[in-house]
Amino acid sequence: MPRITAPTVAEHRSRRRDELIQAATEELLESGVDAVTLARVGKRIGLARSSVYEYFNSATDLLAEIALGSFAEWTGEIERALAGSATASERLDGYIFTSLRLVAEGKHDVADALGGTRLPDYHRREVIELHVALMSPLRDAVDQMGVENPSLMVELIQGLVEAGSRRIARGDDYVRVARATISLVHSGLTPATPADPSVPSDASSLTGTH
Structure with a gap:
C-alpha cells in the first residue's frame, strides 16, 4: 500500500x-x-x-490540466491587477500592461509550449470557456468606453498585445512595449456616434461606382 x-x-x-x-x-x-x-x-x-x-487517463488529459491551470492563473493575475481600477480606461490600460508584464515574467511560456496541441472536445470546451473569461475584462472595458464597433476593437487590441508579446519574447523591455501599445490603442479609439441618415450606407454611392 x-x-x-x-x-x-x-x-x-x-x-x-x-x-x-x-x-x-x-x-x-x-x-x-x-x-x-x-x-x-x-x-x-x-x-x-x-x-x-x-x-x-492519458498524457492528453495531463496536458489539458496544464492548459486549464495556465488560463486560470493568468485570469486571476489580470483580475487582481484590475481590482483597483476606477474607470474603463484604467481597466483597459491595466489589461494591456498586466498581460505584457506576465509575458515578461515567463507566464506565457506554457501556452507557447502547448502550441497547437489538440485536446479532446470536452477539454477544448473548458479551455474556450476560460479563454472567454480571460478576455472579459478587455471586452467589458471597451464596451463601457462606448467606442465604434467594440467587437472589432477588442480583436485589434488583442492583436496588438500579441504583437507586443512577440517583441518582449525577443528581448524588448515590457514597460516600453506596454506604454507604446497603450498609446497606440488610445489613439485609435473612436467614440461611437449616432448614425447620420444623410450619409449613404452603400459604399458604392460614396465612390461613384455601381
Whole structure:
C-alpha cells in the first residue's frame, strides 16, 4: 500500500496530483509536448506509470490540466491587477500592461509550449470557456468606453498585445512595449456616434461606382 504523506487520503491524492501536473509542466517546458508521457512524468516524482494512471487517463488529459491551470492563473493575475481600477480606461490600460508584464515574467511560456496541441472536445470546451473569461475584462472595458464597433476593437487590441508579446519574447523591455501599445490603442479609439441618415450606407454611392 502506498505511503500516505498527508493527514488524509484525499489530501494525499490532491498533493500527488499537483506534483504530477508540476512535473508535466517542467517536462513540457524543457523538452516539448511529445516528451510529456505518463511514464516520464511519473519518473520525475518517483511514481510508476501504473500509479500515474490512478490520477490521469492519458498524457492528453495531463496536458489539458496544464492548459486549464495556465488560463486560470493568468485570469486571476489580470483580475487582481484590475481590482483597483476606477474607470474603463484604467481597466483597459491595466489589461494591456498586466498581460505584457506576465509575458515578461515567463507566464506565457506554457501556452507557447502547448502550441497547437489538440485536446479532446470536452477539454477544448473548458479551455474556450476560460479563454472567454480571460478576455472579459478587455471586452467589458471597451464596451463601457462606448467606442465604434467594440467587437472589432477588442480583436485589434488583442492583436496588438500579441504583437507586443512577440517583441518582449525577443528581448524588448515590457514597460516600453506596454506604454507604446497603450498609446497606440488610445489613439485609435473612436467614440461611437449616432448614425447620420444623410450619409449613404452603400459604399458604392460614396465612390461613384455601381
